Amino acid sequence: MLSLIIPLTLGLAVIISYLVLEYPRLRQTYRLWSHRSQLPPGPPTLKTGLRKPWLWFLELTQQYGDVVYLQMGPTPTIILGSAQAAWDLLEKRGAIYSSRPRFIMGGELLSNNLRGLMAPYSAFWRRWRKLLHSGFMQRQSEGYRPVQSLESKVLMHELLVEPEGYRRHLERYAASVVVTVTYGRRVEDVRSDVVVKMNAEAMGRLTSVNIPGKYAVERYPALKYVPAVFAPWKAEVLEQRKKDIQMYTGLMDDARKRRAAGTLPDCFAKYLLNEQSSLGMTDLELAYAAGTPFGAGVETSAGSLASFILACVKFGDTFIPQAQAELDRVVGPDRLPTFDDLPSLEYVQAVVSETLRWRPVAVLGGTPHATTADDVYKGMFIPKGSTIIAPLWSIHLNEADFPDPHKFDPERFLKDREYPGTLGHSAFGWGRRICPGLHLGSASVAINIARILWAFNVTPARDEKGQEIDVDIFAYSDGFNSSPLPFRCSITPRSSKHAKVVVKEFAGACEELQRYTAAAGSL
Numbered sequence: 001m002l003s004l005i006i007p008l009t010l011g012l013a014v015i016i017s018y019l020v021l022e023y024p025r026l027r028q029t030y031r032l033w034s035h036r037s038q039l040p041p042g043p044p045t046l047k048t049g050l051r052k053p054w055l056w057f058l059e060l061t062q063q064y065g066d067v068v069y070l071q072m073g074p075t076p077t078i079i080l081g082s083a084q085a086a087w088d089l090l091e092k093r094g095a096i097y098s099s100r101p102r103f104i105m106g107g108e109l110l111s112n113n114l115r116g117l118m119a120p121y122s123a124f125w126r127r128w129r130k131l132l133h134s135g136f137m138q139r140q141s142e143g144y145r146p147v148q149s150l151e152s153k154v155l156m157h158e159l160l161v162e163p164e165g166y167r168r169h170l171e172r173y174a175a176s177v178v179v180t181v182t183y184g185r186r187v188e189d190v191r192s193d194v195v196v197k198m199n200a201e202a203m204g205r206l207t208s209v210n211i212p213g214k215y216a217v218e219r220y221p222a223l224k225y226v227p228a229v230f231a232p233w234k235a236e237v238l239e240q241r242k243k244d245i246q247m248y249t250g251l252m253d254d255a256r257k258r259r260a261a262g263t264l265p266d267c268f269a270k271y272l273l274n275e276q277s278s279l280g281m282t283d284l285e286l287a288y289a290a291g292t293p294f295g296a297g298v299e300t301s302a303g304s305l306a307s308f309i310l311a312c313v314k315f316g317d318t319f320i321p322q323a324q325a326e327l328d329r330v331v332g333p334d335r336l337p338t339f340d341d342l343p344s345l346e347y348v349q350a351v352v353s354e355t356l357r358w359r360p361v362a363v364l365g366g367t368p369h370a371t372t373a374d375d376v377y378k379g380m381f382i383p384k385g386s387t388i389i390a391p392l393w394s395i396h397l398n399e400a401d402f403p404d405p406h407k408f409d410p411e412r413f414l415k416d417r418e419y420p421g422t423l424g425h426s427a428f429g430w431g432r433r434i435c436p437g438l439h440l441g442s443a444s445v446a447i448n449i450a451r452i453l454w455a456f457n458v459t460p461a462r463d464e465k466g467q468e469i470d471v472d473i474f475a476y477s478d479g480f481n482s483s484p485l486p487f488r489c490s491i492t493p494r495s496s497k498h499a500k501v502v503v504k505e506f507a508g509a510c511e512e513l514q515r516y517t518a519a520a521g522s523l
């Protein structure tokens, strides 16, 4: 008898485990099957392991229309291919389109749900979002403009004295602005700065686990509860979590000490510390919240500016003369443009918008959204729990909105045309998840584009024979954010007078930045 009971019990345990693991998937499969005739159109087979999935998504939206259905593993996935579809769903129906898909490895196990960017639509996310909104809303961000202006003067000087290192200089600028407005300490060298290094490591830990298909737990969420002693992948990710905690709390402790000593300048960390008790947040929640801007704001700002340089090299003849004529008229030859000049620089503003449109860094439209209720759009069924991807590569290169889309043409933004929203492009996303750093990010892009155009001629580099070296406007990096691969170009001052102004304004900026530089040594 006993000899029968043991195999029967084992068999039953296997069946129950299988059902527990498979139940959510079987239930979802049934729901999709029952609505199969109403699902949006989509390809019969999937392409997996693509290094640049946005290229395939563009083909799909060109073939199937603005709303495409993909069955990616157990999760229904919807690709939106036009500004209007993204607006109609992510903005207007934001109440049910603002969650996130589950990121079990990156969001739950590595980050213990403390990274708001990956958090589902929830009370925690709302609290986190409110914090970022208060820290970076328009009025608050205007308070960061002096730092952006000073760092931009440093950037202009770096471009003057070492133009071939332009990419590193753009990264330093973006990192320094974000670290200064977050922790009140600046970045002098992006290669050796300790905060930059620590944050880059944390980003590395996150991206190494956020790889679709790499871990079975993403497909079978119940595996999350297997004790770490039986699951080396889980033990490892929990070890990585400890490193993140150590880093984020270390940075916040440093800010706390400087606040106590009265040396912490106004910054996001100071705001968080001042408001901590009224916000009812733990030290750890606070430390992770302060880490947000670095992850979201550095690559995006630097990558957008790198695309601008690329556009200058490829299309400069068609727009730089007009931009420089406007700058000469409005600003004159004796000083760099300032934030106050921007409203009068209509053409330069169009160059800024076209930069963000032409090569959107957030090629996939940022982190995917997820739906929290069933929905029907133009007769198509969009199931609850769908992952929604609105790739900006499809949306910004949609011929219907932007004819001849790979041409860099600022004039598009000077003509009347219909486009949902107020910006004329969608570079910062939509609705409740719209980029909270959009004022800071767009100000960084705008002031530097205005100043580069004012101070320099950006043209193709020349080879030994004096021939112009062409650039490839499609040579972009893989990854969540996509920016130009290294390319050569020539950045020279427009005249010796322009160069002198850059040197003079840099000297003044160095003095003013001193108080942020001193703090940089505190870690």
Ligand code: HEM
Pocket (backbone or CB within 6 Å): 116, 117, 118, 129, 132, 136, 292, 293, 294, 296, 297, 298, 300, 301, 304, 361, 362, 365, 366, 367, 426, 427, 428, 429, 430, 431, 432, 433, 434, 435, 436, 437, 438, 440, 441, 442, 445
């Ligand atoms: C040119 C610079 C930038 C670009 C192009 C950009 C673009 C984007 C995009 C497309 C999204 C996704 C929005 C959506 O899901 O609908 C996003 C989200 C986000 N951005 Fe930015 N961004 C930039 C700069 C910044 C900066 C400087 C910060 C720092 C405060 C920041 C913080 C965030 C955060 C925290 C989110 C996630 C919001 C959420 O999940 O609720 N971004 N950004």
